[in-house]
Amino acid sequence: MNITSTYPLRAQTCPDSFFVKTKEQAFTYKEWEDMTKRAASWLLSVGHPGETIAVTALNRWETLVIFCGAARAGWTFMPLDPRMTKVEREERLHIAAPRLLIGKDSLAKTGQLIMNTEPTDFCSNDGETIFYSGFTSGSSGVPKQFGRSHRSWIKSFEAGLSDFLLTGQETAVIAGPIHHSLFLYGAAFALYTGQKLILHEKFWPQHITQTLKEAPSFVMYAVPTMLESLMKTNDVEGEGIVFLSGAGWTGERKQQWVTQYPNAVLYEFYGASELSFVSYMTPKDYSHKPSSSGKPSTGVEIEIRQGSQVLPAGETGTVYVKSPMLFSGYAKNDSYEMNIEEDGFYTVSDAGYMDEDGYLYIVGREQFMIISGGVNVYPEEVERVLLKHTGVKEAAVTSIQDIHLGERIVCMYTGNVDPTRLKSHAKACLSIEKIPRKWACVDSLPHTTNGKIARSDLKKMALEVFK
Template sequence: MNITSTFPLRAQSCPDSLFMETETKTFTYGEWEAITKKAANWLLSFGQPGETVALTAVNRWESLALFCGAARAGWTFMPLDARMKEAEKEERLRMAVPRIFIGKEELEAVGEMILNTDPTDFCCHDEEAVFYSGFTSGSSGVPKQFARGHRSWVKSFEAGLSDFPLNGKEAAIISGPVHHSLFLYGAAFALYSGQKLILHEKFLPHQCARTMKNEKTFVFYAVPTMLESLLQMDLDLKGRGIVFLSGAGWTAERKREWMERHTNAALYEFYGASELSFVSYMTPDDYKRKPASSGRPSTGVTIEIRSGGRVVPTGETGVVYVKSPMLFSGYAMNGSYRMDIGEDGFYTVGDAGFMDEEGYLYIVGREQFMIITGGVNVYPEEVERVILNHAGVKEVAVTSIPDVHLGERIICFYTGTAKPSELQTYTKSSLSIEKVPRKWMNVDLLTYTTNGKIARSEVKRMALEAFK
């Protein structure tokens, strides 16, 4: 069970069919199989299976060749964000100790070396072998290195084929950065399922719109900011497609607007995490019936809501625990990967939520970010979702500072044109008074982690400094 195991079959059955299209090069199924073998051999010339190749990953064919070559060679592929500061990159390299590091400026030359390398027939068949490693933002601000094995992603491919209306004939459009798990996964799924892969070097709304219009049927992977940009355009999508949305922050109203305006680009959404892969998914029908939910459990996934070590009744909020064949291999600790999983096979990343009577999951927020104010548990994400619905708000981050009477006082930072008094009134109309921020601050920008999430430790620092 290797994520490249389908490549040889297609190379034999349709070697001359177009498989991948980038802005500098195209590949047939036969050519990509050869590239993968060459990349594997190039890596093996530097070391044995089990080594790590780290690179500043940009959306070029060379990045995906190294990804596939590493998977076949039994190596671990570790992509780094090109926007990282030097100190951030060095911190991650110290943690991972890769055998090879390839900078952005070296990638093209490495591609030429791969093209001039003889192919190898060697292929790692250990389904638990780690082939991909990345970093999540730890609660303390220190990055945590996670790893995934072949079996977990192959099982997630199978779940995707089961849960979504795909037949392998779609063109997969990847325009988000491949250092991000969502877009790397989208590319890997296309390579595994045989979808034609169209790789854009970066997200340009007009380019994406043109590609979607020109393809007979397509799959487009997106985060909310990408779809927000496309909503500003007068799209004319002649082909039928699927838009896969992941990442918190897009409101139910904007999702509804997308579906009303783009009936040929059905919106599907999945909730998951780098450690969990798919957990639940939403279909267009689910948006109509349960717009506030995160959908039903994905194929092969069992969800339990627990509090104090017990499973809580339907409708009661607790910590979301997941049992799945798609779980990660663990976090890096002292040269190996470990995960704190129970004997029953359930694992949690600390998200809080509840299940309704029909088995739909609702995510409230992250347990570690919970604020206790006046004895009431408040999740920043819940408050942020409400505030984002205001037309005068672009970005929002909610945190807290100590308060002698309340325990914690809720603080809100936001960008946009709305006045604090407007937001105070607006938020009161949708949330109980305990959840309404006591202090508001309009700022020029908010800080995000390299994974595109709110840098909550930095927001907390800003609040403590601003409201001493």
């Protein structure tokens, strides 16, 4: 079980057909298989299976080749957001301690090294090997490293093939940043199933609409902000499937897309880095279950629990998932551990309920996590940075609804510092998507009886302050 195991067959059956295209390069099926072998060989010449390579994951062919080569060689691929600050990057590197680090200025050179390396036939075949590692911030705001095995993603590929109307003849259009698990998954799915793959360097709406027009049939992965931008162009043509994830898009906007672009069929799935697919929405669901997260994906069982009690339909509790697609756990003491229930169910502490028809509804995602522009942002992580400013006494971050971003991050604080200076402080330590869009210095913040920020009251306060 290796996510690259299907490459050799296609290299043999259609060697000279176009497979992967980026701004700089184009590869046939045979050429991509050869490059994957060369990347694996290069890694094995500088280290051993089980080690980690961290890559500043620009949307370039070199990033994808390193990802595939690492998977084949039994290494772990860890993508880093190019927009990370030095502080954020060093914190994650300290936790993961990768064997190799490829910065954005080294990608092209690494690509040349790979091209000049003799290929290897070695391929790791242990399905439990961790091939991909990423980070979630966690409720404390401290990054938590997680790992995914070959088996978990192959099972998710199988679920996708079962749940969605795919023929394998589609062209996968990857226009979002591949350091984001959604877009890396979309690329890996295309490579595994043999879909032709076009990797865009950046998300430019006019370029994307042109690609969609030219593709006989497309598959595009998107978060709400991308679809909002495409709708503004009023130029979405061609036939295909759009996979939406990231939450934050209203039922009304989804229905508008379905009505306006009937040939760009919209599917949506709910999931998490730890869970992979949990449930999915079909175009029909937007009309009669617009606020739901859909029905369970193939192979997934969902229960709503309160403690050890399984709740009936309509009652809100903690969402528990049993699935062959679960992650391998969080990194701890040179291994990966997960706090899974004895019966095989796992939760990321999302709150929700199931209705009588078996549809899942998510009420809150990991308590107070904000999803802005498809990016998960934990208030605690932002607050931790803001409190380092000497002029801040208390800081609290929440969100207000935004039609473009889904949620707009806002900050209220007490102390003696100008909002402009505090924003500059945040920019020095946080990537752009985590920086609050609105700021307000207030007299006091709401607290619970034990002295913590009262998040529900904070949300109400934000609606008044940022009218």
